[in-house]
Amino acid sequence: MISSGSLPRVLHGSEGRPLSLAQHEEVFIAGTPFNVMHELEHSGLTGRGGAAFPTFRKVDLLRLQRGHNKSVVVNVMEGEPAAHKEFALAGANPHLILEGAQVLAGLIGAKRILVCVARDNPTVVNHLSRAIHELERRSLRGAKIELHTPPWRYVAGEESALVHWLNDNESLPQYRPERPSILRVGHSPVLVDNAETCANVALIARFGAEWFRKLGTVQSPGSTLVSLTGAVERSTVLEVSLGTPIRDILAAGHADMAPQALLLGGFGGTWLHGQHIDTPYANEHLGAHGASVGAGVMAVLPREACGVYETLRIVRWMANESARQCGPCAFGLPALAEDLTSITHSSKDPKAAYERLQSRCDSIEGRGACRHPDGVIRLVRSALIVFAEDIAQHIVGRPCTGTQRPKHTITIPSLEHEDELIWE
């Protein structure tokens, strides 16, 4: 029973198998009904998909739109390969996600809920489709829930790419010049929200904003899911209160307590130097080091590993995952990977490659339709700062031994065509 302001919240009650509808209703006994919009506004909930946009503002914007066939899209795509928090959530409390989606549908006046899960993960698809069937058997009133399974790509989890897939069967991010802009499925406006955000909305609707704010900080209230990978005993997903010092999170996940650096946010996030592990895990504190919570990824880099090499591997993979709609991203990211290769392996004038890398970062930034290249640039720039000493060594031709380790720290899905980065 969730009444006190303690953890776990969205991961409550799970023991490895997803909760059935009966168990779900028993665990999350409803509190007093609230004015949900009011509670949502006062809770200060922000999106848990990476952008941290205030959920209330998004819902408010959609509520004012005209459209007789509005929908809510639940994003369970888990675009970040290093993260597995959506899957953990779907494997624990799928009904919480669906309930949150129903609440949002009620708020904006939507008649449909489109749950989008990557088809490459049949377990999660199964969990969610079972949960949807249970709801259908109960024939509860509410929006109609549909399950969609787009193919998994990095950009497929981006909200405009997801909507484009729903419309035209291709996961391509769209150009959105006006902010705020409304996404549409067909001609009707659509609200796209992350699965964890939906789960938090369900909890807020049941227990209120006061309860929600019992955890977290004033500026970053509530709890969040963290995917801990890298130099850890076992990759885990932890639910933490925002504002917890990172050191405590590492301890709870049995991670390397003296890491060289941490990758925060995701492959499009930032490196945080190991000396800052006492920083509270919240955007207002991480911002001072140029980092952010992002998609909840925390990858631990041990001292023996080579940070530049790990960055190189990530950048190469991200370059291959580009949708290649925009020139600066399609050609710029592989060029960044090339320069990083020159630096890491000290081949072909690494000093010039280093200069070129910085000017290319300045040149490419902000010129894509989506924020994919910006994420890669953010990662590269943070690597140049955090691993500055290591890079200096690489440039003069004394690379560290980290490049020869047999098993790399950060797991990267295999490149489809390793040797043909972008040409067809």
Next chain:
Amino acid sequence: MIAFTSTYFWYTTRATGIVALLLLTLVVTLGTLVANRIGGTFVGRFELNELHRSVSVVAMLFLFVHILTTVVDSYVSTGIISAFVPMTSAYKTIPIAIGAVGFDLLLCVWISSLLKVRIKNESWRFIHWFSWLAYTSAIVHAYMSGSDTHDGAGLLLVAGCAGIVLNVALWRYFGRPERAAGRTALSPIPRAKTIPQRTDSTSRAFPTQKPRRR
């Protein structure tokens, strides 16, 4: 019916037909130069594009005169309908029909280009591909219906134009710019040697001119 004819109609239709064919050959060549990203150093890429647009207008004018003089001339029983609808001409049914098909396609291409700002770019490109088909029908029409294209200078002209455009078409395919995943082209243009200063700018406008971070 009063016979409304004159040998000048006949001369005009033949002459404007030949000129239209030559101009269309030029238009197709210029269009391919634009598509294969020629220019940037000695001639501007935008200049070739503008030439392509202007010459196509002139070509269409000659084509209109060619059709008008044939239609108005009562010596040949080709009505206005047969300029648009194939197989409705009693005189030289098949060659005129092919000409009509080409004319219809060219009209679509031309009107879609006039309305280019108002229609989706992918729709415009789809219609524009049909210009190759329009040109082919123009060549076939010229060969079949021309009174002097079966030998001598006329044949040389038609064959020459066809040969040029065939080469251009092959080059269009084999000389196309490299692409990333079929979506983005690589064809860098040389940077302008002097970038004029905007009279009002006090600070640097281009993102790459940000002060270097240490």
Next chain:
Amino acid sequence: MGVVRRRSGSFVLKVNPILCDGFGHCHELAPELVDVDEWGYPIVATEPVPLSNSGVLQSARYAVRGCPRQALSIERSHDAEKPQ
């Protein structure tokens, strides 16, 4: 001649990076506003230009018209009404 309207406000040239295919015509037609990167794609100046700067505005218009993919557009923002 009619009313002479004083132009107030500024404009900025915007490029749709998805439609853009790196032809480079914009760099030739409006070099004050569009620079080109090493792959041939445009770097468009982000600073607004006053509408009174008619030379640059005309270059921008030519660039919008000349783009083979219709990827450019001019976005205007008007100044607030000044009291007489």
